[in-house]
Amino acid sequence: MYPEILAQEGYTCAFVDESPVRELFPGIRLRALWQGPGGASAHVLEMAAGSCWPHRDVHEPGPEEVFVVAGVFHDGARDYPAGSFLHAPAGSWHVPSTATGCTLFVFYPQG
Numbered sequence: 001m002y003p004e005i006l007a008q009e010g011y012t013c014a015f016v017d018e019s020p021v022r023e024l025f026p027g028i029r030l031r032a033l034w035q036g037p038g039g040a041s042a043h044v045l046e047m048a049a050g051s052c053w054p055h056r057d058v059h060e061p062g063p064e065e066v067f068v069v070a071g072v073f074h075d076g077a078r079d080y081p082a083g084s085f086l087h088a089p090a091g092s093w094h095v096p097s098t099a100t101g102c103t104l105f106v107f108y109p110q111g
Contacts, residue, residue, distance in 0.1 A: 016044050027051030028096075038110065045104040047073070052097035062110035064088045071102030 012034060019031040027048035034042040066073070066086040073080045076095035080086060082102075088094065 014042075019044070025051070025054055028053065039108075040110055041108045043106045043108075044069075045106050047071075047096070047098045047102050047104070049101035050099065051101075053095050055095070056093045057096055058093040059088045059090055062090045062108060063092075065107040065109065067105040067107075069103040069105055071098060072100045073098055073102045073104060 014033040016031055016033070019033055022030045022032075024030050028051050029046045031044040031046070032041065033044060064087075066088070068080050068082050068084040068086075070082050072082070073084070074097045075086070076097070
């Protein structure tokens with residue numbers, strides 16, 4: 001291991017399986033991984049097969065960045081398979097859903 005890296009101030013680690021789970025909507029769970037001092041945050045969003053956001057997900061006050069880790073994510077317009085990256089600028093919106101189920105890494109670069 002590299003102890004000099006692990007000892008650096010601000011260097012953090014989170015384990016998805018140990019992160020607190022919050023059910024946002026039926027079949028949609030959020031796991032918080034990290035919160036930065038300026039409001040930036042990182043999460044894992046788990047969507048069960050057939051789940052759907054009940055309304056528009058508006059990106060305010062800032063952008064949202066999504067990496068599809070597993071499954072197929074649908075944003076209301078098209079499907080994104082595992083390995084896809086999406087950047088949604090501030091003020092944009094989508095209606096997240098999934099037919100198959102999916103796991104997303106979601107990053108908000110500002111609060």
